[in-house]
Amino acid sequence: MQEEIIRIQGLSKHYKVGMEVVKALRGVDLSIYRNEYVALMGPSGSGKSTLMNILGCLDTPTSGSYYLNGKDVSKLPDNELAEIRNREIGFVFQTFNLLPRSTALDNVALPLIYAGQNKFIRRERALKVLDQVGLSDRTHHRPNELSGGQRQRVAVARALINNPSIILADEPTGNLDSKTSIEIMGLLQDIHAAGNTIILVTHEEDIALHAHRIVRLLDGEVSYDQVNESIATIEQPTQAS
């Protein structure tokens, strides 16, 4: 039986915009298991960013529960959420979110500073993950000295350094050309093959086809949740239907 990593039940998120209450999520139920590769899709305003923020412990729900590795994280205070983000979640964003004045090595080692690891361990582990993403020759380069694809690789390495339970990738190819996008999707594919759980937020059908399960959101509710029968691999990319 597969181990459940994420379980959300009746998850709702309401925002107050002026006098109006916007219901971004309306009672979402979802379970994600270890080593799953899930694509979260939906049009603008469907609630996928809100769900991603809650899954990433960057926001808390208005109601409902969110269990991450069996622990209810839906009502935790900010400091505990920060700790969960540090230990359990690796983020990969469209905009890379790297520190511009720090080298690739320092950027990758950053989560370990907050985790309280010493300099030696930080360096060792950062070098290892940078090698894993194919950037062992770019460790002392700053983000402005790297290409878009290399920056995203640094972001992926940073996401991997703490061996997180889940990797949340929000439009990871949004800022990249098609060739580099394929490279990054190949990297995510390898990471998944190594046993990691990946949640990919995207609006691009061909990118979503790399995932093994596709969840679609519409108006704050799950409208579709199916196993992907035609998984696209880097060797044989499938055309979006």
Add this chain to the structure above:
Amino acid sequence: MAVSFLQEKCIEFIHTVFLLLLHLQQGIMTNREEKIIGRRLKTSYITTVASITLVLFVLGLLGVTILFTRQLSDHVKENIEFTIFLHNSAGLPEITGLQQSLEAMDAVKSTEYISKEQAAEELMEELGEDFVEFLGYNPLSSAVIARLNASHANPDSLAVFEEVVSKNSIVAEVDYQKDLVQLVNDNIRRIGFGMLIFSTLLVMIASALINNTIRLSVFSKRFLIKSMQLVGATQSFIRKPFIKKGLLQGFLSAIISNILLVIFLYTLERKVPGLFLFDDLTLLSALLLIVIFLGLIISWISTYFAVRKYLNVKTDSLYYY
């Protein structure tokens, strides 16, 4: 065969040279970019400190104006003359006794005796003709002029003072400009109220300006804040270096503005005679300390809220600010 080998070596050489040039160019570009970024950071720091310094300098000037206005109002009040006309029969020992008893009072700052002759001389000088010769006698009385302490120069205290002084047997009449006293007090109250409103407004504007400057400085680091948050830094961990920097900027600005303020006041005192701005050093020191306190507190509050704002903003929304 040999040609093909040579061709291959040539291509390899050109490729190596090209790569070397590319690395060199990248190195130059990187150095140049680093210099530009470094210069920008320095400029941004200097601009922030300069802006806060100017605002604190204006606040310091306001403080000096308030202190100086108080000195000025005391000066005006203490120059209000209270004239005590004496009976012609009053002898010098009685007059000296009256002067001594007046000077012993809390309300009185100083007294001055004007004899009949002195009064006649002064009036003749003013009129330009010898009225004593014309009249055949000196109609003026001798008088004691009392100047009061600023705290007693108000209509109520003066009425009591008048009553007490009138009881003395050598006093013929007491005269002072009741309307002027009332007017001075009313005007000082009005000016004080105006200053209070102006000061409140200026402190609010100063806080808003410093807040805006610091917010802009934090705004430029909003992505950094978000990146630190994403990798699991706690809010207090992220906030700490910003608060430290904010406090340092506030302190530095306050010190510079205090130096400017002291230079300005020193120059003003030398150029404008009659200004005694350094007379009360305790008050001036207190003012300089208040400027430092304001610099620190406004910078701290502004930095705290500016960082908090970006900690609560979603990653996507950072672009819309």
